[in-house]
Amino acid sequence: MKRFAGFFKKELIHIIRDPRTLIILFGMPFVQILLFGYAITNEVKNARIAILDNSKDEVSFKLIDKILSSGYFTMSEYLQTSAEIDHAFKQGEVKLAVVIPERLSEKLKRNELVQIQLISDATDPNTGNTLINYTSAIIRDFEFSRSENLRPVLINPEIKMRYNPGLKSVYLFIPGIISVILMLVSTMMTSISLTREKELGTMEVLLASPMKPAQVIISKVIPYLFLAFGNALLILALGYIVFDVPVKGSLTLLLFESLLFIAVALSLGILISTKTDSQQVALMISLFALMLPTIILSGFIFPVENMPVILQIISNIIPAKWFIVIVKGIMLKGIGIAELWKETLILVGFIFVLIIASVKNYKVRLE
Amino acid sequence: MVIEVENLVKKFGDFTAVDNISFEVKEGEIFGFLGANGAGKTTAIKMLCGLMAPTSGRGVVAGFDIKTQREKVKRRIGYMSQKFSLYDDLSSYENIMFYGGIYGIRRKELKKKAERLIRKLGLESVENKLLKSLPPGWKQKLAFSVALLHEPSVIFLDEPTGGVDPVTRRQFWELIYETAIEGKTIFVTTHYMDEAEYCDRVSIMVNGRIDAMASPAELKQNFEVTSMEDVFLKLARS
Amino acid sequence: MVIRVQEISKHFKTVQALKNISFQVAEGEVFGLIGPDGAGKTTLIRIMATLLKQDAGNITLAGYNNIEDYEQVRNLIGYVPGKFSLYQDLTVEENLNLFATIFGTTLQENYYLIKDIYQMLEPFKKRRAGNLSGGMKQKLALSCALIHKPKILLLDEPTTGVDPVSRKEFWEMLGRLKNEGITILVTTPYMDEAAKCDRVGLIQTGNILSIDTPQNIITGFPLKIYSVRSLKRVELLHHLRDMPNAHSANLFGDSIHYIQKMPEPDELTLEAALKQAGYLDAKVERIQPVIEDCFIELMKSQIAA
Numbered sequence: 001m002k003r004f005a006g007f008f009k010k011e012l013i014h015i016i017r018d019p020r021t022l023i024i025l026f027g028m029p030f031v032q033i034l035l036f037g038y039a040i041t042n043e044v045k046n047a048r049i050a051i052l053d054n055s056k057d058e059v060s061f062k063l064i065d066k067i068l069s070s071g072y073f074t075m076s077e078y079l080q081t082s083a084e085i086d087h088a089f090k091q092g093e094v095k096l097a098v099v100i101p102e103r104l105s106e107k108l109k110r111n112e113l114v115q116i117q118l119i120s121d122a123t124d125p126n127t128g129n130t131l132i133n134y135t136s137a138i139i140r141d142f143e144f145s146r147s148e149n150l151r152p153v154l155i156n157p158e159i160k161m162r163y164n165p166g167l168k169s170v171y172l173f174i175p176g177i178i179s180v181i182l183m184l185v186s187t188m189m190t191s192i193s194l195t196r197e198k199e200l201g202t203m204e205v206l207l208a209s210p211m212k213p214a215q216v217i218i219s220k221v222i223p224y225l226f227l228a229f230g231n232a233l234l235i236l237a238l239g240y241i242v243f244d245v246p247v248k249g250s251l252t253l254l255l256f257e258s259l260l261f262i263a264v265a266l267s268l269g270i271l272i273s274t275k276t277d278s279q280q281v282a283l284m285i286s287l288f289a290l291m292l293p294t295i296i297l298s299g300f301i302f303p304v305e306n307m308p309v310i311l312q313i314i315s316n317i318i319p320a321k322w323f324i325v326i327v328k329g330i331m332l333k334g335i336g337i338a339e340l341w342k343e344t345l346i347l348v349g350f351i352f353v354l355i356i357a358s359v360k361n362y363k364v365r366l367e
Numbered sequence: 368m369v370i371e372v373e374n375l376v377k378k379f380g381d382f383t384a385v386d387n388i389s390f391e392v393k394e395g396e397i398f399g400f401l402g403a404n405g406a407g408k409t410t411a412i413k414m415l416c417g418l419m420a421p422t423s424g425r426g427v428v429a430g431f432d433i434k435t436q437r438e439k440v441k442r443r444i445g446y447m448s449q450k451f452s453l454y455d456d457l458s459s460y461e462n463i464m465f466y467g468g469i470y471g472i473r474r475k476e477l478k479k480k481a482e483r484l485i486r487k488l489g490l491e492s493v494e495n496k497l498l499k500s501l502p503p504g505w506k507q508k509l510a511f512s513v514a515l516l517h518e519p520s521v522i523f524l525d526e527p528t529g530g531v532d533p534v535t536r537r538q539f540w541e542l543i544y545e546t547a548i549e550g551k552t553i554f555v556t557t558h559y560m561d562e563a564e565y566c567d568r569v570s571i572m573v574n575g576r577i578d579a580m581a582s583p584a585e586l587k588q589n590f591e592v593t594s595m596e597d598v599f600l601k602l603a604r605s
Numbered sequence: 606m607v608i609r610v611q612e613i614s615k616h617f618k619t620v621q622a623l624k625n626i627s628f629q630v631a632e633g634e635v636f637g638l639i640g641p642d643g644a645g646k647t648t649l650i651r652i653m654a655t656l657l658k659q660d661a662g663n664i665t666l667a668g669y670n671n672i673e674d675y676e677q678v679r680n681l682i683g684y685v686p687g688k689f690s691l692y693q694d695l696t697v698e699e700n701l702n703l704f705a706t707i708f709g710t711t712l713q714e715n716y717y718l719i720k721d722i723y724q725m726l727e728p729f730k731k732r733r734a735g736n737l738s739g740g741m742k743q744k745l746a747l748s749c750a751l752i753h754k755p756k757i758l759l760l761d762e763p764t765t766g767v768d769p770v771s772r773k774e775f776w777e778m779l780g781r782l783k784n785e786g787i788t789i790l791v792t793t794p795y796m797d798e799a800a801k802c803d804r805v806g807l808i809q810t811g812n813i814l815s816i817d818t819p820q821n822i823i824t825g826f827p828l829k830i831y832s833v834r835s836l837k838r839v840e841l842l843h844h845l846r847d848m849p850n851a852h853s854a855n856l857f858g859d860s861i862h863y864i865q866k867m868p869e870p871d872e873l874t875l876e877a878a879l880k881q882a883g884y885l886d887a888k889v890e891r892i893q894p895v896i897e898d899c900f901i902e903l904m905k906s907q908i909a910a
Contacts, residue, residue, distance in 0.1 A: 206707075367657055529765065531642065537855055541856075561856075564858040
């Protein structure tokens with residue numbers, strides 16, 4: 001017992017005297033709890049909505065007005081034809097489309113049953129469902145407040161869940177998992193690569209040689225590119241075979257984008273390894289500092305649109321966020337480079353920035 | 368006899384690291400255990416310290432069997448090496464208290480011993496400073512003394528003076544002499560050939576076997592040379 | 606002068622590792638930097654290898670400045686750090702080829718330089734570096750440093766922790782390299798290796814105690830040294846220290862090196878006095894100091910200062 005106490009005391013002293021361990025022990029959970037607390041909102045706010053008003057009469061305007069002033073939605077666009085509905089969803093911004101049939105006022109006066117179509121993007125089943133519920137409630141309320149006497153609800157929302165008619169949450173998760181795993185594994189691998197050399201001492205001989213920083217860095221990223229790519233293939237295969245997650249779009253494009261994303265993660269790992277001399281610290285930064293923000297802020301589980309604005313802004317610098325958009329787009333919506341060029345370019349930009357930062361941060365001496 | 372070793376063997380798969388060694392060390396003796404790197408010295412010492420079980424053969428250290436009573440062996444011996452040493456981010460005082468605690472010395476008694484030790488080594492002015500701020504020589508002397516806190520009957524020193532300045536080296540050996548006079552047995556390995564001369568007897572391991580064992584004077588006579596270094600060279604060349 | 610070190614100082618947080626160090630090394634010389642751990646040897650050699658920057662002072666290697674021209678310096682030095690720093694999971698062959706490639710050469714091109722060493726390594730060429738014995742690792746590290754025929758070889762404690770036989774072999778290898786015109790700077794804690802260098806610098810706690818040829822350092826020693834032997838070694842040691850006018854008595858292998866302040870005694874008188882004191886087998890002999898004697902004296906004066 002005495003032995004244990006002595007050892008325990010010694011370990012405490014070690015910890016207290018090592019500032020790095022303290023930061024990791026106390027700082028990180030603190031930050032994570034904050035993030036977690038703010039980011040989880042199942043409430044839906046400011047979902048982008050597209051409206052196709054085939055009536056364009058007084059009642060339809062009032063209905064639309066009520067929907068838009070609920071606070072849940074922001075208007076994305078007024079559609080003119082039903083052909084535009086598809087396009088609006090594919091662009092990625094619209095989460096709900098409301099289709100109002102012709103001659104709404106007239107039909108209501110004649111007590112005819114009116115079908116209002118509510119089409120929601122169910123790639124995130126939670127949001128899809130919630131939006132439908134909100135809108136249905138608004139419509140029922142509208143109808144209730146309009147009628148002079150208690151009449152049966154004449155407006156029947158026809159609900160259609162796009163892209164995920166079965167509301168399979170696995171569809172939501174697989175793209176997210178691909179991103180998170182690729183990110184974590186790739187970053188971890190390269191983050192310990194340089195630091196291992198520093199710890200083993202081989203860095204010393206490397207530095208005293210004519211090897212240039214860019215040469216060292218790039219020659220460390222490329223081999224892992226192949227490894228991580230294999231990883232990506234594996235996960236995609238698993239998603240398809242085990243969960244029936246489809247790849248509606250081009251597989252080649254998906255693989256290409258995966259390669260880009262892997263390169264981003266690898267470069268990030270290298271950047272981490274230029275900044276620390278210890279494998280442990282490098283690993284911890286990769287795991288903890290990256291893992292939770294990536295999981296929370298990338299849109300993996302919690303839709304980014306539901307988060308406070310400040311977190312939405314931060315989520316833009318999380319590479320996984322852009323990659324998830326790409327993967328969901330290709331796998332579930334079947335869209336191609338025409339719609340995804342912006343996200344692709346962002347990934348490429350990330351690679352450049354990170355590699356350049358790594359080269360700049362690479363210490364050419366031991367100090 | 369404080370150490371008795373008979374036909375000790377250690378094999379790692381096909382490779383025989385220690386090949387049938389036998390010797391005895393008596394109380395108060397300073398025994399030098401020499402040999403090239405890879406000759407099997409470290410393996411032999413690990414067995415004697417109860418850190419590794421022999422493949423075959425017999426060994427008794429401080430009255431306990433090195434195969435069946437390893438925990439008891441560990442408690443009765445002291446150990447100090449260049450690699451394993453004290454904690455740099457603890458102070459001298461804290462190191463003493465920690466290691467003393469490990470060996471089960473009661474707190475009150477330990478405090479007294481700590482104070483005595485610090486005074487003896489002249490560390491009063493720096494007793495609360497972290498070890499890493501002390502000049503290297505002091506760490507050696509402190510480490511040796513800490514290894515003696517629980518009053519072991521035999522103490523194993525593995526290259527204890529590597530890289531230490533010549534003055535401290537000699538002070539260290541004077542400490543060893545004092546300890547031997549008090550009746551403790553010292554089992555030491557070293558690459559400094561002049562330190563081999565300080566030993567009562569020396570054994571030289573080559574490829575897992577003990578090729579020579581006698582007092583330095585006898586060895587020099589047998590090999591017809593004037594220094595331990597030449598004894599070593601002659602043995603290695605043969 | 607291929608290496609010029611001028612007034613180099615370096616500190617780490619609170620420790621002053623090097624204090625105003627200056628010396629020069631001529632082409633083809635074997636220069637030994639001799640001192641214990643903590644003396645600053647590794648710091649100095651790292652600064653020379655462009656891995657650290659000095660706080661003050663100037664270093665040029667083959668005319669290139671160690672800070673501004675670090676890229677050129679890295680092309681012409683071969684550096685072997687104190688800790689084994691080759692890739693443990695690569696084989697002997699793979700390590701050699703890697704370093705050849707890094708320096709833009711091939712194993713064949715400069716094979717003649719490492720031929721002697723490589724012949725000892727060859728039986729193990731497919732073995733992983735991590736599984737080599739200490740002596741073999743050292744030889745491999747040296748080969749990798751030589752593979753590009755460097756102008757200057759910087760070796761940090763290449764013989765530390767190695768047995769006397771391997772140490773001797775190593776110095777024989779260095780001797781052969783010297784004939785190729787390579788300038789060699791070696792650090793070591795072993796005082797006896799000073800004799801194998803053309804010139805040595807004795808260094809302790811960041812200060813240079815002396816720089817000269819080993820022979821000059823020895824002849825420059827101002828005091829007379831006696832070697833005193835007796836079987837009752839430890840008692841004799843204390844007895845000598847208690848003698849009037851004793852300057853120092855130090856264990857030196859099987860004898861004691863004794864120095865007395867003025868008036869200096871002569872052997873016979875001293876021997877007689879010791880026999881009278883009970884050391885019947887005492888033998889006293891006037892000897893030439895060895896480098897270690899000089900180092901101890903210089904250390905003491907430095908501490909006193």
